[in-house]
Amino acid sequence: MSKNILIVAGDGIGPEVMGEVKRVIGWYNDNRKFDAVVSHELVGGCCYDAHGVAVTDETIEKAKAADAVFLGAVGGPKWDKVPYEARPEAGLLRLRKDLELFANLRPALCFAALADASSLKREIVEGLDIMIVRELTGGVYFGEPKEITDLGNGERRAVDTQVYTTSEIRRIAAVAFDLARKRGNRVTSVEKRNVMKSGVLWHEEVVKLHDEQFSDVKLDNMLADNCGMQLAKNPRQFDVIVTDNLFGDMLSDVAAMLTGSLGMLPSASLGAKDANGKTKSLYEPVHGSAPDIAGTGAANPIASILSFAMALRYTFDRGACADLLEKAVDKVLADGYRTADIMQAGKTRIGTKEMGDQILKALGELNA
Numbered sequence: 001m002s003k004n005i006l007i008v009a010g011d012g013i014g015p016e017v018m019g020e021v022k023r024v025i026g027w028y029n030d031n032r033k034f035d036a037v038v039s040h041e042l043v044g045g046c047c048y049d050a051h052g053v054a055v056t057d058e059t060i061e062k063a064k065a066a067d068a069v070f071l072g073a074v075g076g077p078k079w080d081k082v083p084y085e086a087r088p089e090a091g092l093l094r095l096r097k098d099l100e101l102f103a104n105l106r107p108a109l110c111f112a113a114l115a116d117a118s119s120l121k122r123e124i125v126e127g128l129d130i131m132i133v134r135e136l137t138g139g140v141y142f143g144e145p146k147e148i149t150d151l152g153n154g155e156r157r158a159v160d161t162q163v164y165t166t167s168e169i170r171r172i173a174a175v176a177f178d179l180a181r182k183r184g185n186r187v188t189s190v191e192k193r194n195v196m197k198s199g200v201l202w203h204e205e206v207v208k209l210h211d212e213q214f215s216d217v218k219l220d221n222m223l224a225d226n227c228g229m230q231l232a233k234n235p236r237q238f239d240v241i242v243t244d245n246l247f248g249d250m251l252s253d254v255a256a257m258l259t260g261s262l263g264m265l266p267s268a269s270l271g272a273k274d275a276n277g278k279t280k281s282l283y284e285p286v287h288g289s290a291p292d293i294a295g296t297g298a299a300n301p302i303a304s305i306l307s308f309a310m311a312l313r314y315t316f317d318r319g320a321c322a323d324l325l326e327k328a329v330d331k332v333l334a335d336g337y338r339t340a341d342i343m344q345a346g347k348t349r350i351g352t353k354e355m356g357d358q359i360l361k362a363l364g365e366l367n368a
């Protein structure tokens, strides 16, 4: 049976980078019997323009039925004034929530060729390989109440709610421990138990699960502010970091920047296994819609292409195909090709489409 992939390219540079992903999928269809059928839907500002909402019910249903969803990026200044419920980000958040994609995997990997593009010294980031496991469907992103109330006399009051339950914490921690076993076997659990009750519970539940089922994995617990500092100081001390939705959002941007460019980093958002052993999944680059360069053909498609590599690995169980794609990206970088965001002196500057061309060419060579 054909694989069914839904692409929601979204806004800004989303359509440009997803165009290259589509070509890579085509390459795997032609050369590796991947047999995927691709369809497209709108999510984000483009969907608001067409339908007045950030995502339609039909698209949510289509996403649920797909083997994997690929998202480019959502948002941009054009939609600054749309109602809060219909803002572009609401489409992405609803996709995550309705598909129950609670586990967000954000690898921060420093490509050898790009170690000098980092804002940190080469010796601090070279060989960096961290996996941030961010809880994605709970916490302050979705907790209720979430509102602004008018208190009168020009005074207003805003509240967001940070909320976690035992089972939410245990299922994300289990993902982190499982992943750690396939990597460096170390997990750092990150919260603010010195200030937040949700941090106290997080800490207790992670330690309990560890002692019950994962005592072979080395577990450290770290306060979130310290984790931010440690990431800047000595990022290679980490293997897998597991944390809540909001801290994960922040720490993954920090970790991403260590690697030299947000334009390089993929992510996978996964749900629980269903009765047939299938997992819903959404793949997206960590970077945003970059409205300042949208339409110029300058965007870096590598994060999106590497997100497809993650899909090959986590959704389609085609580890060798994923390895090949990652090697192709490595080769193109080693050959000196760079988009503007990762440009270095003496290298060859190319645009989105040429980067796609080079990666396809490298795939062909490595496949020969």
Ligand code: IPM
Pocket (backbone or CB within 6 Å): 089, 092, 093, 249
């Ligand atoms: C991310 C983004 C999103 C988030 C935005 C676009 C809602 O920053 O995926 O990290 O905050 O989760």
Ligand code: MG
Pocket (backbone or CB within 6 Å): 249, 250, 253
């Ligand atoms: Mg973010």
